Amino acid sequence: MTHFVDSEVGRLGTVILHRPGPELARLTPRNNDSLLFDAIPWVGRAQEEHDAFATALRERGVEVLYIGTLLAETLSVADARTELTERVLSDPRLGDTLRRRVADHLTYLDPAALAGVLVAGLAREELRVGWDRPGGLVHRLMDRHEFIIDPLPNLLFARDSATWIGDHVAVTSLAMPARRRETSLTNAIYRHHPRFGGTSFVYGPGLEHLEGGDVLLLAPGVVAVGVGERTTPAGAERLARRVFEAGLAHTILVVPIAQERATMHLDTVCTMVDVDAVLMYPNIADTLSAYTVVAGADGELQLDGPAPFLRAAADAMDLDLLRVIDTGLDPVTAEREQWDDGNNTLALAPRLCVAYERNVETNAQLERAGIEVVRITGAELGSGRGGPRCMSCPIDRESLRPPDGPWGPAAAPSAPA
Incomplete structure (x- = not known):
């Protein structure tokens, strides 16, 4: 089967999830910090919440695959x-x-x-x-x-160990010791499972640190890579070289983010919710910068910047302006909802996304901007610091590439499912 993803918002066809199981029951007050959880989750409730998440996807026509079954x-x-x-x-x-x-x-x-x-x-x-x-x-x-x-409770966050760019998969190189064995499982699935026979790889375990939560496909041919606590500059550079060699993008935006728990990945501060709209933490919206990287004629990387992220992204996406929807309404609410993964949405189609229901103000902001929000419960799922995007690895989306060429402006948005 062929799999393809060239944006964050093309209509979602197939996604890989990991239903939480006995590995979460291994968490105790003695080990939850080393296993990267902020609290001890109620396993049964976390499973109920995850099942409801999967059901919400299926009800909107998404095929759901599970890591455990694969x-x-x-x-x-x-x-x-x-x-x-x-x-x-x-x-x-x-x-x-x-x-x-x-x-x-x-x-x-x-x-x-x-x-x-x-x-x-x-x-x-x-x-x-x-x-x-x-x-x-x-x-x-x-x-x-x-x-x-060792158990792998963070396998719940299926985005980090693999992410698709076009028709290639990037099996990543996780930074934290508690998570590194996850990619051995993901790598084996993509290399040996019959469904993924012939899959092309653009990254692999053992390379410089790179995590899927830091990789955003802003538009066909435009990839943003966050550099911070989990993804290193060397990882971003390695990915850029390989993406350009495979002809998967024309521009890479390298985006430095604070090396803090609250902003561990780029998708903790911004996610795409429409072809021209990003949900973004307002505390950094005006200060986030980006380096624009393109492939030079001699094969070397050409670097420009830094420039304001929103300006650099709009230019790379061939947009006059990238619309920004703020997390929350006031600074305190914004900080609270950013911590509760308010920015970490999963787009099912342009102007249709899944979000945690507890982020009341952020969801209201989305709806005021014309974005339909599918609310899910995440009281227990969020104890490992991750939202709907973190928990999902899309492997097939409807392409947004224009019919007259490999790159160009984002396609006109379609109606939500």
Whole structure:
């Protein structure tokens, strides 16, 4: 099957989500900080909220795929099973004896059970050892609740480990240690699952740090890349070179953002809601800047700027003006709703987006600007700092490219679904 995404707002056809599961139940007050969660989520309620999110997408004609299902199907492929098993067994913390025990344990799991362990992790107390199956010194010295294989609760935020640019996928290189194994799963799915046979890659794990939440497809041929806490300047440069080599864009906007928890990704401060409109945190709307990067005739990158982000984006998108819709109405409300992922919307089509219902003022602002808002509950889903865009990886959208050429002005907006 072919998959294609050239904007943030083209009508959404297919999306990948990860339904939260036992990995969230691994979070405790002792480890939630290291696993990047601000609170201990109520797992059952988080699942209910996520199911409602998926239902809202399906009701509007979106095909929903789940990472857990795709992973189990991928693990039916022998090479994929070997690859992912060797990945967890290569952990230097294990030691030789415990590594053999873990290998034995994983060998007897069917694909669905193995997928569950790779996502939810394996605690010391869950591994059977005995006089005939010794765990060795490492196992003996571990706390009973310590993880032999770490859980991946942040897999919920499916955007970060992979993002599509045109007909290529960028499997990313995650910055935080707690998340790095996520891309081994994503990479295996895109390389081995039958649905993705022949997929072309424009980025991969092990390269300079780059995360999907920092990559926004502003328009066909225009990609914005945030540089801050998670994506490095070197990652943005590497992506730019590869995107230009593959002919996937004509302009890359590199956007420095504060290296803070509240602004960990570019999509925490702005997301597209129409072909010419961006929802944006007002505290930075006038100060956010961008460097414009294009490919030179000699293959080297040509750099211009910095310039105000809104001006640079409009110029690259061939617009007179990029409309801005503010988060909240006053500075306090704006700060509160930005923290609660008010800017982090998922567009289903031009002028139609999904947003957390708790961001009352921001949603009202969107509707006053002519944007239809599909409200979902996110009281528990938001405990890991992510909204509807963070939780979704679109793999197919209706193209906004004009019929008379590969690039050009954004296509005229269509009516919301």
